[in-house]
Amino acid sequence: GAVVSQHPSRVICKSGTSVKIECRSLDFQATTMFWYRQFPKQSLMLMATSNEGSKATYEQGVEKDKFLINHASLTLSTLTVTSAHPEDSSFYICSAKGQQQPQHFGDGTRLSIL
Amino acid sequence: DAKTTQPNSMESNEEEPVHLPCNHSTISGTDYIHWYRQLPSQGPEYVIHGLTSNVNNRMASLAIAEDRKSSTLILHRATLRDAAVYYCILRDRSGYALNFGKGTSLLVTP
Numbered sequence: 001g002a003v004v005s006q007h008p009s010r011v012i013c014k015s016g017t018s019v020k021i022e023c024r025s026l027d028f029q030a031t032t033m034f035w036y037r038q039f040p041k042q043s044l045m046l047m048a049t050s051n052e053g054s055k056a057t058y059e060q061g062v063e064k065d066k067f068l069i070n071h072a073s074l075t076l077s078t079l080t081v082t083s084a085h086p087e088d089s090s091f092y093i094c095s096a097k098g099q100q101q102p103q104h105f106g107d108g109t110r111l112s113i114l
Numbered sequence: 115d116a117k118t119t120q121p122n123s124m125e126s127n128e129e130e131p132v133h134l135p136c137n138h139s140t141i142s143g144t145d146y147i148h149w150y151r152q153l154p155s156q157g158p159e160y161v162i163h164g165l166t167s168n169v170n171n172r173m174a175s176l177a178i179a180e181d182r183k184s185s186t187l188i189l190h191r192a193t194l195r196d197a198a199v200y201y202c203i204l205r206d207r208s209g210y211a212l213n214f215g216k217g218t219s220l221l222v223t224p
Contacts, residue, residue: 053124
């Protein structure tokens with residue numbers, strides 16, 4: 001079946017560091033990719049939607065200069081958390097959708113900012 | 115997208131069938147009913163989706179009420195690996211992102 005690969009699975013870094021998370025669709029072309037964030041014991045919250053070759057659309061309250069999204073190809077999207085602080089610590093999950101495909105999710109990246 | 119209502123938690127014995135309900139009384143004619151599940155520390159996993167007719171796949175069955183105001187995800191024989199949070203989500207054919215509610219936390223006991 002369709003697979004979405006997300007890397008890295010876990011990041012621990014110091015406050016002020018920028019962190020890049022990759023999301024790849026392995027066996028289908030993802031016309032649209034999504035980035036979610038999930039805090040402990042809460043549900044997933046959509047951060048942004050990106051279409052290949054276009055600027056991402058951010059949900060209300062999500063800072064576009066803080067969370068940089070690049071979707072340069074039909075199989076790769078990246079999320080960069082710039083100058084991360086402890087409050088950015090969370091579980092970040094990407095998902096991808098292709099033509100005639102359900103939305104498939106990566107296994108998430110647990111980001112811990114010290 | 116219309117709202118769904120699910121019980122916060124359910125419990126099942128291993129190897130027993132599990133019926134997970136979802137109410138969606140404000141569903142529109144173009145809304146598809148999607149089910150995903152999330153195991154601890156993992157991303158959500160697609161389970162099944164449907165529009166009007168009941169659907170079966172290797173993971174589960176989806177029973178949709180005739181008026182489409184409710185649906186039930188059926189796991190025919192629960193295993194310990196089925197313990198997860200199950201999300202029932204509506205999305206119309208023009209929508210893209212899935213919006214997650216709180217889901218139902220399923221506990222499976224040996």
